[in-house]
Amino acid sequence: EAGVVQSPRYKIIEKKQPVAFWCNPISGHNTLYWYLQNLGQGPELLIRYENEEAVDDSQLPKDRFSAERLKGVDSTLKIQPAELGDSAVYLCASSVDTGTGELFFGEGSRLTVL
Amino acid sequence: AQSVTQLGSHVSVSEGALVLLRCNYSSSVPPYLFWYVQYPNQGLQLLLKYTTGATLVKGINGFEAEFKKSETSFHLTKPSAHMSDAAEYFCAVTSNTGFQKLVFGTGTRLLVSP
Numbered sequence: 001e002a003g004v005v006q007s008p009r010y011k012i013i014e015k016k017q018p019v020a021f022w023c024n025p026i027s028g029h030n031t032l033y034w035y036l037q038n039l040g041q042g043p044e045l046l047i048r049y050e051n052e053e054a055v056d057d058s059q060l061p062k063d064r065f066s067a068e069r070l071k072g073v074d075s076t077l078k079i080q081p082a083e084l085g086d087s088a089v090y091l092c093a094s095s096v097d098t099g100t101g102e103l104f105f106g107e108g109s110r111l112t113v114l
Numbered sequence: 115a116q117s118v119t120q121l122g123s124h125v126s127v128s129e130g131a132l133v134l135l136r137c138n139y140s141s142s143v144p145p146y147l148f149w150y151v152q153y154p155n156q157g158l159q160l161l162l163k164y165t166t167g168a169t170l171v172k173g174i175n176g177f178e179a180e181f182k183k184s185e186t187s188f189h190l191t192k193p194s195a196h197m198s199d200a201a202e203y204f205c206a207v208t209s210n211t212g213f214q215k216l217v218f219g220t221g222t223r224l225l226v227s228p
Binding site for chain 2: 004040043045091104105108
């Protein structure tokens with residue numbers, strides 16, 4: 001069974017440029033999460049989708065971050081424009097449901113903003 | 115609000131020695147508790163979880179953890195460390211009511227020396 005797939009693995013951009021990350025969850029997993037992981041910190045939830053609906057985006061900085069999950073399968077997280085402080089690892093995870101906390105994570109997309 | 119505190123950002127042990135990674139939680143409702151492991155350049159992987167029932171839970175790779183309500187703790191142990199156990203370990207908590215938002219600790223890096 002394929003795991004959660006994320007791309008790109010690494011991205012280096014200059015500040016004020018846009019960037020997008022893509023995630024394909026495990027087949028059959030209706031719930032999809034985007035987490036932000038700063039260096040030396042634990043993951044922090046940015047947004048959670050139930051199928052195509054964003055049901056928790058309270059931690060997503062909406063002035064520059066956006067996300068979508070068309071057709072309730074894969075998802076894209078966008079930052080425009082990027083700032084120096086956005087340098088971090090962006091993790092995507094999926095789960096069968098939201099009841100058990102058992103999330104399956106992708107390898108992450110490491111963003112460096114210069 | 116729920117939270118977890120992981121004592122010690124780094125723990126060093128010798129190969130074959132006991133591994134003890136500490137986690138204390140705060141929750142106003144009965145918690146679900148988790149340990150995730152993150153190997154270098156990889157996504158997080160579920161190690162073990164406590165939801166209800168037996169307070170001593172066993173996970174993959176010989177790890178186990180014990181839920182102690184009186185101490186609000188969920189420490190992770192392994193009798194004998196192996197070089198391959200070197201990784202970052204995250205404790206996480208969620209609740210058993212409503213939508214369960216997984217909250218991670220800041221992580222403990224386990225270093226294993228020969």
